[in-house]
Amino acid sequence: MKVLFLLSTICFLGTVLTDSPPEDVGKGEKLVQSVLKGIELRDKKMIGDVFEDDFVYEGCKKQYNKEESTKLVGSFSLQMASIMEKGTQIVYVGPRKFMTLISSNSLKSVFVLSKNWKLLHGKTISC
Template sequence: MKLQHVCILFAISFLVDSKKSVKIPEDVKKGEKLIQELLKGIELKDKHKIGDVFDEKFIYEGCKKKYNKDETITLVSAVDEQKAYMIERNTEIVTTGPYKFATSLSDQFDKLQSSFVVSKDWKLISGKTTSC
């Protein structure tokens, strides 16, 4: 009888530990929520909603040019629904530190990797293409 108790306790502790190891970090959840808000703005063609995810001083450093918040909003709002769907399905988010995350967007032809910094209230402060 004692052996069964030990086996059951071991199994329960293993399940609890495995559940912890697959738990999605809070930063990843917040990053996913931020991307969902951005995609909703694209779907609605709502520049205000798109702009809500960016800090006022946002700068994105592309491979050849830097974009401020307004330029970024213009570029993002020009994305069509098909591209937005592709972004949603193919973007992987990885936390790289507190308030920092990286994204990797892949399709059959291309791979775009970027890194982002967000404020404590989860507004995008800056971004950079890392796959130039």
């Protein structure tokens, strides 16, 4: 479930709420397109490019670094990405910071992006 959540968050940062600054929405959409294209092409380098080198995702029971996250996201199909898109809500909470809600708020995480608009850190805030 945590792996699915990580994928959904990365794939759908571009669907932030409309109260976010237009620049944030545009850059988020570009990030989303890079991930989706990487999944489609099975290009782990393209997927890995959305993560900062020191990226860490803190799950409930395990931490994932950039390499592990890239491998996990790269293993998903476009069909899975489409399914996750429909069940995930992305909430803009500040400059380069988003909270994700999945499955009727049963799983929440916060993600922070770097100034370069790459994923810097993620953390599950409810398990």
